[in-house]
Amino acid sequence: MNPMTELEKGPTGRRRGRGARERILGASRQLFREQGINRTGMDQLCAAAQVSKRTAYQHFTGKDELVAEYLRRFDPAVLSGVFDRADLTPRERLLAAFDVSPGTPLCPYIAAAVELHDPQHPASRYARDYKKAVAARLADTAREAGAADPEQLGEQLALLIDGAAARSRVLDADAFPTAAAVAAVLIDNALPAAAGDGRRGEEVPS
Amino acid sequence: MNPMTELEKGPTGRRRGRGARERILGASRQLFREQGINRTGMDQLCAAAQVSKRTAYQHFTGKDELVAEYLRRFDPAVLSGVFDRADLTPRERLLAAFDVSPGTPLCPYIAAAVELHDPQHPASRYARDYKKAVAARLADTAREAGAADPEQLGEQLALLIDGAAARSRVLDADAFPTAAAVAAVLIDNALPAAAGDGRRGEEVPS
DNA sequence: AGTTATGTACACCGATCCGTATGCTTACGG
DNA sequence: CCGTAAGCATACGGATCGGTGTACATAACT
Numbered sequence: 001m002n003p004m005t006e007l008e009k010g011p012t013g014r015r016r017g018r019g020a021r022e023r024i025l026g027a028s029r030q031l032f033r034e035q036g037i038n039r040t041g042m043d044q045l046c047a048a049a050q051v052s053k054r055t056a057y058q059h060f061t062g063k064d065e066l067v068a069e070y071l072r073r074f075d076p077a078v079l080s081g082v083f084d085r086a087d088l089t090p091r092e093r094l095l096a097a098f099d100v101s102p103g104t105p106l107c108p109y110i111a112a113a114v115e116l117h118d119p120q121h122p123a124s125r126y127a128r129d130y131k132k133a134v135a136a137r138l139a140d141t142a143r144e145a146g147a148a149d150p151e152q153l154g155e156q157l158a159l160l161i162d163g164a165a166a167r168s169r170v171l172d173a174d175a176f177p178t179a180a181a182v183a184a185v186l187i188d189n190a191l192p193a194a195a196g197d198g199r200r201g202e203e204v205p206s
Numbered sequence: 207m208n209p210m211t212e213l214e215k216g217p218t219g220r221r222r223g224r225g226a227r228e229r230i231l232g233a234s235r236q237l238f239r240e241q242g243i244n245r246t247g248m249d250q251l252c253a254a255a256q257v258s259k260r261t262a263y264q265h266f267t268g269k270d271e272l273v274a275e276y277l278r279r280f281d282p283a284v285l286s287g288v289f290d291r292a293d294l295t296p297r298e299r300l301l302a303a304f305d306v307s308p309g310t311p312l313c314p315y316i317a318a319a320v321e322l323h324d325p326q327h328p329a330s331r332y333a334r335d336y337k338k339a340v341a342a343r344l345a346d347t348a349r350e351a352g353a354a355d356p357e358q359l360g361e362q363l364a365l366l367i368d369g370a371a372a373r374s375r376v377l378d379a380d381a382f383p384t385a386a387a388v389a390a391v392l393i394d395n396a397l398p399a400a401a402g403d404g405r406r407g408e409e410v411p412s
Numbered sequence: 413a414g415t416t417a418t419g420t421a422c423a424c425c426g427a428t429c430c431g432t433a434t435g436c437t438t439a440c441g442g
Numbered sequence: 443c444c445g446t447a448a449g450c451a452t453a454c455g456g457a458t459c460g461g462t463g464t465a466c467a468t469a470a471c472t
Contacts, residue, residue, distance in 0.1 A: 018469085020419065036323040038244050041459060052420045053461080063460065106320070113376040114312070114320040117242040127376050156388050159381055163369020170319040170333050175365055182362050182392060189391055226449065247429060258450045263431065 021059045023049040028070040033105055037067055037115045068122040071112055071130070083137050090145035094138065094157060094187055098164070098180035107165040134158055147190040157183055227265045229255040234276040239311050243273055243321045274328040277318055277336070289343050296351035300344065300363060300393055304370070304386035313371040340364055353396040362392055 027049035031040045042063060046053045060066040082096045109127035116124055139154025147153045164179035233255035237246040248269060252259045266272040288302045315333035322330055345360025353359045370385035 018419075036320070038321075039323060042461080043459085052422090054421085054463090055419050057461065058418080110372050110376055111320050114242070114317050115244075117245060119378045124376075124378075128378065131373070131376050152384075152387075155384050159369040159373050159384055159388070160365070161369075162373045162376070163365040163367075163385075166316050166372035167337070167365050167368045170316055170330075170337050170368070172325045172330075172334065178358075178361050178365050179369075181358075182365070182388065185392060185395055186388060189395070248431080249429080258452090259431080260433090260451085261449055264448085269430065 020049075020051045020055050024051055024056055024059060024066070025070060025073055027051075028066060029074070032067070032070060033108060033111075037112060064121065064123070067112065067116070068126060071109065071123045071126040074108055074130075083141060090141050091187060091191065093141050094145065095180060095183060097138065097157065097161065098176050098183055100176050102174045102176075106169045107162065110162065110165060110169075131158065131162075134161070142187075142190070145187070145191055147187075148192060149190065153186060153190045156186055160186075226255070226257045226261045230257055230262055230265060230272070231276060231279060233257075234272060235280070238273070238276060239314060239317075243318060270327065270329070273318065273322070274332060277315065277329045277332040280314055280336075289347060296347050297393060297397065299347050300351065301386060301389060303344065303363065303367065304382050304389055306382050308380045308382075312375045313368065316368065316371060316375075337364065337368075340367070348393075348396070351393070351397060353393075354398060355396065359392060359396045363389055366392075 024045070027045050028040075031045055031048060042053060042056065046056050049056070056066075060069065082099075083093060085093060085096065088096060109130050112123050113119075113127050118124060135154045135158040137154075138157045139150045142153040142157075143150035160179040160183055164175040167175040230251070233251050234246075237251055237254060248259065248262065252262050255262070262272075266275065288305075289299060291299060291302065294302060315336050318329050319325075319333050324330060341360045341364040343360075344363045345356045348359040348363075349356035366385040366389055370381040373381040
């Protein structure tokens with residue numbers, strides 16, 4: 001078993017070294033979330049990653065690029081895992097997106113967009129891309145569930161997720177149950193009593 | 207006679223002095239919103255307020271206190287004005303809360319909570335208080351409109367507002383129309399006997 | 413071998429940050 | 443008129459920030 005998980009980024013497939021880059025990104029994931037981006041200095045980050053500062057700046061041209069890569073690599077199994085669950089009906093999958101563990105601090109994309117405060121920043125672009133991707137997947141699932149206007153429902157559910165994340169942060173309390181309740185209403189309202197497996201025909205057929 | 211402590215800012219103020227405090231808070235409102243809190247230094251802020259640094263630190267013990275006061279004084283006519291409009295039915299007032307001008311950058315409370323990153327910070331407490339106050343006013347209006355569960359509806363609508371604010375920030379696009387659409391569904395769903403739409407002066411004892 | 417990429421250790425730089433110290437100027441009130 | 447206090451200008455201090463430079467060590471692949 002290769003101790004190095006994956007290290008492919010080099011153009012010529014260089015596999016030397018001892019994975020400093022991964023350690024840096026790992027420390028970023030932890031510290032940026034715990035303390036925020038701006039409050040995490042490169043010195044502290046390098047110390048946590050057990051990487052010399054020089055090495056860090058050989059892998060990333062600057063902190064901005066590191067932040068961008070931190071966001072780009074943030075493939076949250078939290079969400080991507082939800083959409084692939086074949087044991088759930090499409091409707092249940094839509095609702096499962098709101099079952100986040102209460103310990104989740106905050107969507108890092110929102111935090112980054114606020115902290116960086118520059119829509120032109122590369123990391124801000126990744127944040128936008130991610131948010132759009134989530135909405136698209138929600139829309140796909142909504143279509144699969146037979147929603148009348150899948151794009152609209154996807155966008156609405158995505159907005160609910162972001163609202164729960166932001167509100168949880170400000171209030172320091174879990175707001176996802178509220179969002180899930182709204183989502184249930186929206187979904188029921190958008191699925192015209194579908195004959196599918198989602199709902200067991202309790203709705204009045206049109 | 208009481209030499210008019212500077213903590214009074216009513217319309218009758220300013221007998222003496224040149225109102226440095228108000229200039230500082232005015233500059234804060236502008237710069238904190240345009241650039242964020244952390245990216246705005248006290249030097250820049252004092253320059254914009256045309257106030258010497260010494261004076262600023264005689265009015266505020268530090269930046270933290272200034273930030274807290276900035277949030278405390280942020281009584282957004284945007285929202286508070288909505289709930290007092292007597293020309294609208296309660297239901298219309300609930301929906302009017304989503305009619306924000308597209309230029310609004312972002313709810314400063316969310317931004318502050320993210321930037322300060324410390325739930326114990328005084329400003330974070332003000333942010334929580336404000337969010338709860340908004341939800342409470344929404345709940346009051348929902349009750350006035352005859353909602354079955356006003357508290358729940360108020361919390362749901364507040365979540366929608368926050369979601370729209372956060373999402374607008376990340377996507378750099380206006381998300382309030384989407385939130386308004388969801389709000390309309392929720393409201394219609396929560397007002398049971400509400401036959402038809404616009405109506406005025408129905409039973410509202412309470 | 414030996415070369416080359418990768419990583420380390422540590423000092424260092426300029427900029428910026430928050431906050432303070434010192435001294436001076438102005439406006440008002442009695 | 444003078445006294446008091448609010449406000450002004452400026453420089454400084456100590457800390458931290460992002461980012462470099464230099465010299466040395468290690469691993470990998472030829």
